[in-house]
Amino acid sequence: MTAYEIPRPTHGDVVELILDDHRLFEALLRDLRDATADREAARAALSAALIAHGEAEEEKVYTQLKRKRAISEDEKEHGEEEHAEGNEKLLALLECRGTDTQKFDDAVEELATALNHHIGEEEQTILNPAREEVSQEVRDELGAVWATRRNELLDEDCGSEENVRRIVEKAHEEGLLPAEDEDE
């Protein structure tokens, strides 16, 4: 049996839906640190949830909040850069063979650092404007389109190592990530 079933809501207030996923990420990170957990399964679940969440945010939420002038171009771009950074850390975690290694633990902590930073900042600088400057009706509309897109991506196995690699390569091409790390 697989230990993790990713919730698949179809509608709701976009702010609440996004917050629920952020709490899911934190729970999965906790399991990734737990040597008694099924860490292969936790890693696969986190990868799928994280990619579906972030891609759907960029496509459906950031763009609409910017169009409605709730967030600025800078905030949108900064969020995208942080997604790219998180995806790069996620890829390094997916590339670890086996879960009982120092390399795996280090990759978990690198991802946790990037992800915790991003979700904190997103809740403050993107979800607050959504709470304060966008009507309930719009938040519900955004919730439905975001959830629908997220579910489509989950159906497409968006968290596979191959797909995450493709997303990271695209982010490099788009200049969302610094040019190949010279110091590594």
Ligand SMILES: [Fe+2]
């Ligand atoms: Fe988010």
Ligand SMILES: [Fe+2]
């Ligand atoms: Fe995000």
